[in-house]
Every structure is written in structure tokens, then in C-alpha cells.
Amino acid sequence: MTGADRGDQPGAASVRQRLWGAQRAAIEGALHTLDPDLAALITDVVYETVLARPGLDLKTRELLAVTALIGVGGERELKTHLRGALRCGATVGELKEVIIQAAMFVGFPKALAAMRALRGLEPPPAPDAAEVG
Amino acid sequence: MTGADRGDQPGAASVRQRLWGAQRAAIEGALHTLDPDLAALITDVVYETVLARPGLDLKTRELLAVTALIGVGGERELKTHLRGALRCGATVGELKEVIIQAAMFVGFPKALAAMRALRGLEPPPAPDAAEVG
Amino acid sequence: MTGADRGDQPGAASVRQRLWGAQRAAIEGALHTLDPDLAALITDVVYETVLARPGLDLKTRELLAVTALIGVGGERELKTHLRGALRCGATVGELKEVIIQAAMFVGFPKALAAMRALRGLEPPPAPDAAEVG
């Protein structure tokens, strides 16, 4: 039922691979260092069970994740999924549209903060727990 | 700059027409009755300026709106955009996926409430302000 | 330091009297029935200590309370302070402006819900815990 049941097969790892790219091993290590049990839940449930479900393509899923995170607040997690969306083929222009639209539903202050996060995206540094979420 | 500048042309009304269908006139009447100034802002800014922007297709925009509203709470507005998404070609299965994924980012209670809203969608009644948002 | 220290003098009761009017005794009874300890905290701290502070007039304080409640959600508490604002001399037009402005900061869905609450204000029914908050 969960990704853990499918084991660490290349097919099962496709969500993490597509979203984390070359940094996958380092990100997983950082998450495990933060907390191995929370790491396992995130890996198995969020990424390999839910985000891996068919029915919505992964790029759309990442745009939805960005939208949810604009409402939640928290720049770190938002940047993680902004990068994930770009790795899935979203353009900066599409992410800009997601943010402008979010202003209508959660207000302009949260949209402004998100736009600053988008413009402040650098190439990812040495992976630490900041890369995950 | 805004939809108001484009006037009430069929092209400019395409977002409201696509999302509200045959109920468009009645919905706009109900919104105007609720408050003419808030109605004008919503019509001009939310629908005809922002949701009408190119760069993201309208079906994706409605899935993003649903996601934002799952986080915000409030069943009425969520149902409006669930219906809008269906009118744009989203399937109930895709909306189910949007909701399941939202549980990862805003928690299971809000996702449960959204799933009840999705399953409780009836054909829209006599349009009132409930249709808009 | 708190309203309780000032006792139940007419001066000290002025905030509750101004906001609850002729329903004051009934509202306090309903709140006490809901929970006597929470009732005492709300009466002493919210109303007679904080809302009674000089520095901001009570009408402004009620407009601020309405704004906070638009963000928090929850129609019942919002209606209580919409009525309180009207009893303090705010007009329906001013409350309309508070709601329209709130859309900019917390999004249009919450503002729409608040506008429905404003338009749905009836004369208060038999006071119960719904009148307080």
C-alpha cells in the first residue's frame, strides 16, 4: 500500500529522483539526520505514496504543493517545492502565475512573500534538511 | 489593465462563462445583491484579470484554487471552485487526488472536510451568493 | 490590574454595556452556562481589561476585532463583534469597507464569507453563548 512496500526500486524512487535530482542521496541523508522517523514518513507517505499516485502529473502536483505552501507560510519548504516544480518542467513564468493567483485566495502579503522566495531561489547549496519538505 | 477595461465583451467574459456556465447571469446578480462593490472587485480582479491571465490553463487554475481553499477552510467557496473545476474539464478523480495530496501539506482534517464537500456536490441550486467566491 | 479588581461597577461594566446593550445580563448568563471559568476570563481579560484600555476608542477597537475575526474564520464570533461595532456607532457602510479591505490581506474567500455574515445580521435572538466572543 505504501511506497515502502514497493521497496527502493528505481521505479518507486522516481518521485524523489524527479524532484530532488542529483541531490537525492544528500537530501535523504540530511532528512534522516534531522529525524529518522519523520524522514521515513515523509519519504514513504508524502513522496512515494501520495505524490507518486497516478491521476495527476507530477508537475501539476508540484504547482499544487507550491499553492498549499503559500498559504501555510514558511519560506524553506516553499523553496523546496519551487525547485521541485522547476525540475518537473514548470517555468518561472508558470510559478509567477501560481503566486499571483494565490493573492486572490490567501491575500497579497503571502503572495509577496512567495514572490520574494521565487526570485531568491539560488542553485541549491550543500543539501541539508532545508532541501526537504 | 483590468478586465473592466476590456468591457463586458464575450472574450473578456470567457472566464466567468467557462466557470459559471448557464448560471452566469444569476450568479452575478446574486453577488451584486450581496455587495455591488465587492462584486465588482471579484468580477474584475479575481476572474477577469487574474484568472483570465495566460500562462496557466483554466483547469489548472481551478485545481490551484481548490487547493488554496482547502487550506483556507470554508465549504461554500470550496464548492464553488470544485464545480468550476468540473466545468473546466477536471474529473472527480482528479479532484480527489488534489484533496488527498492536500492532506500532506495542510493536514488530514482539512482534507477530510474537503472530501465531504466534493462528495456532497449537488447540481447547483438557484444561484445565490453561494455560487461565487 | 484587571477588570475584576475594579469590581462590577457601572464604570467598569461600560465595555460590556456598550457592546451588549440590553442583552448584557442574558449574554453573561449564557456565557457562564457554557463554562464559568472561560466566561470569567473573557469578561475580565478580553472585555474589561483589554477592550476597556484607553488609547483606542471602542468603535475602532470593534473594527479591529472584526478584522481579526475575518482572518480567524468562524461566523458566530464575527457576528457578535459586527453587532458590537454597530452598537458603538459604526455604520453598515464602514463595516462593508472593513470587509472589502480585508480581502486584500487575507483573500477574497474570507471577505465573501464576512460580507454574507454582515448582510445576514438579524436582531439578536434569545441570548445564548452565540452572543459572546
Added chain:
Amino acid sequence: MTGADRGDQPGAASVRQRLWGAQRAAIEGALHTLDPDLAALITDVVYETVLARPGLDLKTRELLAVTALIGVGGERELKTHLRGALRCGATVGELKEVIIQAAMFVGFPKALAAMRALRGLEPPPAPDAAEVG
């Protein structure tokens, strides 16, 4: 790693049994009817993986769940976990304390709404999706 891996053994079902009591089968049926995939996630991840973890007793876990839900809003899910807490040995007096304390951290309006939910708890009706969350 998840409850699903442990199968539907009486030991593994202990969290759902303790929290849902005699209504367990009916509640699970209602949740499955709402959405079988969301139901499976909630059953396996929320209840049988996370709430079943050692390290915190189940009564404390339910008090924490109640606190989280006071902040989230949503009366239905809150009532579910108020009942779960009572089934775990919490007293109405302890739940009252949880609510009064919540006022300090998330404000009095949310605490008031929660106190109404607590006082409005009836014996659970025919189980439907309202019992879960």
C-alpha cells in the same frame, strides 16, 4: 513500517478500537464510503502508524489532537477527537482545561467555538464520515 504492514491484527487495531469503541466497524465503513484511498491513508498512517507509536500514551495523544484541531477549526473533526479523548480516560474537566489554555495560544474565539463543541457532544449517532478525522 506502517500499520498496514502489521495487518488487521487485534493488536494493530488497538488504536482504532480504543478511540472508536463499538462503532469501529461502522466508522470504518463510513470512511471507506467517503473515499477508500483517503480512508486507507487515515487508517494506516494517522491511526495505526502515528497514533500507535510508543513514547506518548494515547490519552495524551488525544489531548494533543484536540489542541491541534482547536487551531485548525472545523467542529466535526474536533468532536471526533473530543470523543476519542473521553474514551481514552480523559475527563470533561481535562478537556475544558485544554480548551481554556488554547485561548492563550490561538485566541479566545477559537476557544469559545471549541467549548461549544465540547458542551454539544452527544452520544455518537449512526456512524458516518463525521466520526472520523
Added chain:
Amino acid sequence: MTGADRGDQPGAASVRQRLWGAQRAAIEGALHTLDPDLAALITDVVYETVLARPGLDLKTRELLAVTALIGVGGERELKTHLRGALRCGATVGELKEVIIQAAMFVGFPKALAAMRALRGLEPPPAPDAAEVG
């Protein structure tokens, strides 16, 4: 209908001029650099359409904005409107009252964070996107 229709006349710019003072041109430049479309929406809709509406004086509007932002979180946007309120004639004492009252409706932690923001207000640095929102 919107401020954009009124053009960049001194009368139409009065809201931005009153709230941003001598930094207006620099702030607008920084916002435009962040994103020209979001900048135009904020300028036209938030400031020159909604905040420019009659019915509430601008000082009251800024106190309401501060209250909304205490609930939303996010120190940057809060500081922008704390400064705007001061420029409109609000006193630090009045802003203190707004914050203390907010504790009743959204909890003490958010009020504490807002009080730190108020006490940490410095004269505005070289204007960047931080000044807007």
C-alpha cells in the same frame, strides 16, 4: 473603476504618497523589479482602489491592515504597514494597543511577535521590496 484608470495623478497617488512618503519612487521601483505584474496589481488594486476608498480614514485603514497582518504572520509586511500607520498619524502607543488587543483574538504568540516588530522598527533602509505589502 480602478486607480489605474485615474492615471498617475497626484490625487490618485495620494494613498501611496501618504503611506510611503519620500520613499515612494524607490519602493515602486523595488516592487516593479520583484515582479511587474504583481506590482501593478498591488499598486492599482490594494493601494489606489481599495485603500483609497472613502468611508474609512487612512489611519484607521492602516490600523486594520496591521491587525490583519498580525494574524497572517510575516514580519516584513507587518513592518511596512506599521510604518504606514505612523506616517498616517498613528502613535506608537496606538499601535501598541492594536497589538495587545490582537492577543485576545489570535493569541499571545502572534501578538508577541508583532510587538517585537514594532519595537524593532528602524528608519527605513534603502528601499527594496521589503517596503511594500
Added chain:
Amino acid sequence: MTGADRGDQPGAASVRQRLWGAQRAAIEGALHTLDPDLAALITDVVYETVLARPGLDLKTRELLAVTALIGVGGERELKTHLRGALRCGATVGELKEVIIQAAMFVGFPKALAAMRALRGLEPPPAPDAAEVG
């Protein structure tokens, strides 16, 4: 009715003493410097009235406070109550469980942020307003 009525007796100060330990005087000084009126409200109402109430032990109360703060956001206040929980006898393992469970109710991003706050707890520095909340 409130802690203030009981005066600054050792018994009445037990909540602050237990939660703030040797830093109590410095913390109270920092809070007073931030704002004497907000400080008095927090001291009298939050700590010495509500958290001092019988019915729930203080360790449980701090776990509930941590849960509330995970939902609210804001790392500073969360760290204050993580430290308070540890001073009350909670273990890092128990706090980890509180955080993992919070993911189910408010989503994984907020839980991740809280886990980083827990792992980033250092011995408290020179007390300032950061220690209170």
C-alpha cells in the same frame, strides 16, 4: 481571580519558576522592556492564571503549548515552550513524538519546521524577549 491577585509569592511564581528556571528574572526583565503592559498580561494571565490552573499537570500543558505553536508557526515562541517542556520533565523523545503527530493534523511542512526548531535548541543565551511567549 488572577495570579496578580495572589501577588508575587513563591507559590504563585511556581509556573514561571518551573518553566524559566534560573533565567526567570532576566526573562521577566526582557519582557517588561519589550512592553510592560503586554508583559503583565502574559505573566498574570497566561502563566500565573491559566497555566497555573489545576486539572492538567504542567508537563502536559507544555506539550499542548508546543502543539498549538506548531500550528501557529513562529520559531521563537515554539523554542520557548520546547525548553519549558524539557524543564518540566519532558524528554526530547516525547517532543519528537508531539511533532510527528502534529504532521497528521497540520501537515508535514509545519512539522518539519518544528523538528528543525527542536534539533536547533541550544542552551538559552542571555535572556531577552525571545525567551518569553
